[in-house]
Structure formats: C-alpha cells, structure tokens
Amino acid sequence: MKPSILLIEDDRDMSELVGGHLEHSGFDVQRADDGIKGQALALQYTPDLILLDLMLPNVDGLTLCQRLRRDERTASIPILMLTALGGTKDKVSGFNSGADDYLTKPFDLEELQARVKALLRRSDRAPIGTSVNHHEILSYGPLTLVPERFEAIWFDHPVRLTHLEFELLHCLLQRHGQTVAPSLILKEVWGYEPDDDIETIRVHVRHLRTKLEPDPRKPRFIKTVYGAGYCLELPTGAQLDGLHDVLAQARQDREQKAEASNRATA
Template sequence: MAHAPDLLLVEDDASLAELVAWHFEREGYSIRRTPDGDEALLLAEERTPDLVLLDWMVEGLTGIEVCRRLRRARATANVPIIMLTARGEEEDRVRGLETGADDYVTKPFSPRELVARVNAVLRRVRPALAGETLAYADLEMDMIGRKVRRDGTPIPLGPTEFRLLKHFLEHPGWVFSRERLLDSVWGHNADIEPRTVDVHIRRLRKAVNHGGKPDIIRTVRSAGYALDAEGRL
C-alpha cells in the first residue's frame, strides 16, 4: 500500500493553516505544519517531505530564505515547493520562482483548488515510467532514480527543470513555444504566465551547461526553445 503523501505546511495564519490542513487530511495526506521558517527547515531535515507549501511571509526566516535553503540541502533539493503569497506583483512571483519555487498560489485561494494543484504536481513528479531511460547526445535521464547525468557527471535539477528536460528529451530537435511548454509541462489549467517558462529555462540551462559544457538548449528567435546539440542560432 502506498504511503500517504507527506506535506509540510509553513503558514503563520493559524485559521488558514487549520483550514488547509483539514482539506489535505481529508484527501489522505499526512500533514506536518509550522508557522516558523526556522522550524520548517528542522522538520524537513528530520523527515524529507513529499511537497512543501510555503507562505512567503512567515515567522523567523522568510519564505524566500526557507525556499533557498531547502534547495541547497541535498535531501530537499528535488522536493516540490509551492509558495502561498498575498503578493500579486509579477516581480515578486518571478523572484520566488528564481529562488527555487516550482509554483505559486496567490491568496485568497480555494482550498479545494490548492489540493487539486498539489495533486497535479505530485502526479508529475512521480511519473509512471518505471525503468525508462531517456538519452540524447551526452545527456542521460534515469526515470526510476530521477537522476540526470551529462557526460557521466550528475546534474542536480529541481522538479520543474526535471520535467522540462524530460519533455525535451522525449522530443529532441523539436522547437516548442512557451505556450506549448506551459501546456505540456505545467498542464492546460495552470495559471502561469509565459515568462515563467523563461525563468525555468534559465535554471535548466545553468544546470546542464555547468562546468563550461556547450549549451545544448537552443533559443529560436520568436519561436521558442529546443534541445539541440548540433547547430545553435
């Protein structure tokens, strides 16, 4: 029997935390919650969660700093992080994504919609492609171990960058617009702006080209992006 997904909720609004926890527990989730950023890091270190719901403004360390430290720690580097924020400014949302968050939900939100969003993220990061290995040029992706290597060197990727690279590896040489990538990687119903794709492409590029390796992700002017080890525009 599959274990109940372990969700770490970091939210300092007690009534909202209670409401969110109730909805997730009803869906069979195991919830650990804290209003404090410092305690959130301790809880994540104590037992790696399957997903983190993280408020931007919490007690102790800020949500942005908690996100940054979770991404730096080996055990939580690949754990999906969804930020809860009352901040609607695009600059703030992009800052959260650049820090390492995979998605954001702006308050006020529907708890049922939040549960649906979390369910969708967990489905994407647990692909039912047991045993499959994807490869192109000197890139290799192990779907069981969720590991990526380039020329034999391990490449640490966050969950969204992993899904982006998986999509490119399944269609090498194909040019995908931002809108197509949003549909394929985030899902048709994702309330995410095209600029979000650029943020994650930058993160993916930085990871796979680490150490001065040739840029294998091609930007096609006015068209989108492609995985292409040959000609680059």
C-alpha cells in the same frame, strides 16, 4: 499510506482552511507557523511535499526555501509557495530560491489541490499511484536523462536537476530539433494550464541553461524561438569536437565563482 504535506504558514485562519481541506482530501498534514519550526519539521518528517508561505516570522520563505534546497535531506522535496505577492519579480524570486510552483493568494482550494497532486506525480518521493511516468532512460547524442535520480548525464558529466527541471528537459528532449509551444510545456510539465504563465517557463529554462550551457547568456543548445516556444538542439558527429573541453572549463569557472561567493559571505 497517505501522502504527507508540511504546511508552513503563520496565518492561523489560512493554516486551518488549507490544512483542513487537504486533510479532508486524504492528505496527512503537519503544520508550522514560522520558518525555524518549519525547517525543523521538514528535517524531522521529510514530507512528500511542502507548502511554504513567503512572509514568515524568524526566517522568511525565500531564505527557508534556499536552506531546504541546500540540505541533502530535503533537496528533493517539491515546494509550492503560497503568497499574497503575485508580481513577476516575486515569482521569479520564488523560483530562483528553489520553489517548484507558486500560487498567489487568494486562491481556489481546488486549484491548490490540483497543483499539489501535479507536483506529487512528478516527485520521486511520491506515494504509489502518483509516481512519475517516465521510467525509461532517455538518451540522444551527449544527453542522457536518468529518471530514478532526476539526473542528466551531459557530455559524460552528471548534472543534478530539480523535479521540474528534469520534466522540462524531458519534454524538450522527446522533441529535440522541434519547437515546443509554451502551452504544451505547461500542460505536459506542470500538469495544468496556469493562465499561460510564460514567466514560469522562462525561469526554469534559465535554470537549465545555467546548468547545461557554456554561456547561459548565449545559449547554444536550449534556444528560444521567439513567439513560438523553445527548441533543444543537440550536437552530433563533428559538432561535438571541442565541446567537452569548453563545457569542462565553464563548469570550472562556475565552481570557482561559487567558492569565491561562499568565502565572501562566510
């Protein structure tokens, strides 16, 4: 079966160029030219991957990405954003909305294809031959990674991760206690070396800290080693004392803030 891709792009020429190239390369491509149609097709076809333009009519790409991530039916689909907005703030906004990767126009079609294949390899929705390589459960101290659910068990509490968050945490956990260089992270997690785009790593590290740290602003576990990379330091033995309660309180505080925010915007 061909890998299925949903291309949401309002520029007809770009849609024909990208869609035609991917179809010629062996992908099954569905197309939508605005955000509303794109969301409907995503729910109807649940593709293996979504290519999402940022500047769309009716519903913009950032809003659509957030909606897709909130819906259980589409939450696990890898999303690659395609946009002419290539500034750091634009990339951060894209990743914060839930995108897995970000490609700035104009781009090389071969690079696009390489990124598509890299995302499919890391997806639990990937077709045979492109499945994620990490089949075994990996565990150390209070952290266990469960590949089939893209989930972390952190101090006995399940934490749902995106594909790239899972891969990043897996990369760090394999080398816990060691400093991991950005170049190695980019190669192992993303499957390519995107011009040493350190901001990409920073955003996903920030997301992991939000999910795992009691105070993401003062990380205890996922540490930045300035000028060198990142280090995952997991507590053991007596270091575990009291951390269950600290993390439980932090989760409760975050849930209360989220509920208050939802009520304010309702």
